[in-house]
Amino acid sequence: DVKVTQSSRYLVKRTGEKVFLECVQDMDHENMFWYRQDPGLGLRLIYFSYDVKMKEKGDIPEGYSVSREKKERFSLILESASTNQTSMYLCASSSQPQVYGYTFGSGTRLTVV
Amino acid sequence: DQQVKQNSPSLSVQEGRISILNCDYTNSMFDYFLWYKKYPAEGPTFLISISSIKDKNEDGRFTVFLNKSAKHLSLHIVPSQPGDSAVYFCAARWEGGKLIFGQGTELSVKP
Numbered sequence: 487d488v489k490v491t492q493s494s495r496y497l498v499k500r501t502g503e504k505v506f507l508e509c510v511q512d513m514d515h516e517n518m519f520w521y522r523q524d525p526g527l528g529l530r531l532i533y534f535s536y537d538v539k540m541k542e543k544g545d546i547p548e549g550y551s552v553s554r555e556k557k558e559r560f561s562l563i564l565e566s567a568s569t570n571q572t573s574m575y576l577c578a579s580s581s582q583p584q585v586y587g588y589t590f591g592s593g594t595r596l597t598v599v
Numbered sequence: 600d601q602q603v604k605q606n607s608p609s610l611s612v613q614e615g616r617i618s619i620l621n622c623d624y625t626n627s628m629f630d631y632f633l634w635y636k637k638y639p640a641e642g643p644t645f646l647i648s649i650s651s652i653k654d655k656n657e658d659g660r661f662t663v664f665l666n667k668s669a670k671h672l673s674l675h676i677v678p679s680q681p682g683d684s685a686v687y688f689c690a691a692r693w694e695g696g697k698l699i700f701g702q703g704t705e706l707s708v709k710p
Contacts, residue, residue: 490642519698521700526702528603528605528700528702528703529643529690529700530700531697531698531699534697576642576643580696587633587645587648588698589645590635590644591642592641592642593640593641593642
C-alpha cells in the first residue's frame, strides 16, 4: 500500500512563528500536493510539485511556501503563522497517469494561537 | 469561483435505504471525476471514479452517474450502512492531473 506520512497529527503554534509541516511518501510518486480543509470550503490547493526542486502555486498560496529537495519529501512552510491559518492540512501524492487520483496522508491539525 | 460544488452540506439517511450525494461542476474540460470519503482525523480515501466519456460506473454498493449536459454527477450508495457515515468529497481532474474538490457533504446513516 502507498503510504503518505505527515509528521505531526496535532500542532499548536504561536502567531508569528515559522512552521514546517513535513510529508513523506514511499511509492516513488512524481507528484505531491498540499491542501487545507476548512468547514464549508472543502479542500483547497495550496501548492503542488511535479518533480524534485519544482513547485507550482495552487489556489491559495499566500502566506505559504514549499520545499521539495528529494522526490519523497514535500514540506509546507508557514513563513509567519497567523490565526487564519488554523486548519487541517492534508498532503497527497500521485503517479502518472493519475487515473485513481491521489493518496492522502492522515492530516495535520494546526492551531495558531 | 467554485468550479466544483456540493450544495448539500449534510444528508441523513436510514440504514438500508439509498444515499444520493450530488455534485455540480462548471468546466467542461474536466476529464475525470472522483469521489473521496473522509472520516474524522483521517485523510480522504479514494472511493470511485468515472471518465468523462462514460455516464455510469459501478463498484459494489457504490454507483456514480455522470450527466455531462447538465454538468452534474451523483454518487448512489445502496444499501446504506452506518459505516458509510463520513464526509464525501467529489473532485474533478484537469490541467495535468490537478484535482479540484467540492465543499463536501456529511452523510449520516442512522441504524
